[in-house]
Amino acid sequence: MTLPCQPLTDAEWPAEILDLRDGFAGALNVYRTMAHHPALLRAWAPLRQHIVKDNALGPIRSELVILRAAYRMGSAYEWAHHVSRARALGMPDGRILAMRGEDQGRTEGEDGLIAAAVDALFDQRRLPEALDAELAQTIGREAVMDLIATVGFYSVLGYILMTYDTPVDAGVAVEMRERPL
Structure with a gap:
């Protein structure tokens, strides 16, 4: 079919x-x-x-949010593409894998806070008050709002990609074969 x-x-x-x-x-x-x-x-x-x-998160935080959202959605396309983008930004594979929960332990610090925020959005459909306050203190209010918007944006893309089984772009597919995590 x-x-x-x-x-x-x-x-x-x-x-x-x-x-x-x-x-x-x-x-x-x-x-x-x-x-x-x-x-x-x-x-x-x-x-x-x-x-x-143009978001307030900056490139590294943005990739962390997208990686965690791609993992939570189960979007192989977004995961592969954003592994490639994270690597291009100099992010080590261990940090990338931590967004998937494969980090030899719990993700801590700001990366852990970002992962917890993405998880809260998927699990609770909102940021709990204490987590919102900690995020705002750590990354700023505009960045918190951009984090929420990024999760929503990439969720919509994930729904489209998974509904239509969109293939990973050729260059990213080759990179993932040649340099798997």
Whole structure:
């Protein structure tokens, strides 16, 4: 059975979002899958800019949030892509594995706080007051709100990716085969 909404090729790309194809949207299978709904992809672009590029978390914290969310969602696509991105930022494999709970012990410090926040959002659908206060003290109120938004953003992507069985992009798949965790 062929699943609907497989990543669109350049030849299949909708004319109304042609301007997005040569940017972020054409670069990854996740957005080539979303291109089946041009209005959604166009609306997604400004939020993606904030969540991915302009958030108050910064690149390392952001990757930690995304890794934990990908693990909790069970999104193999997001996990593989963000292992690659975390490595590109210089994050060691042990720190990455800690976001999956494979760290020879409990994740502590700020990484543990981030993992606890992501877990609370998945398990309780909110940040408990004490955890919210500790996060705000540690990373700042705007970063806390960006953490919540990042979990939501990547959850939506995970639902799309897993529903349509979107394949990991070729370059990331090769990296994961050649340099498994």
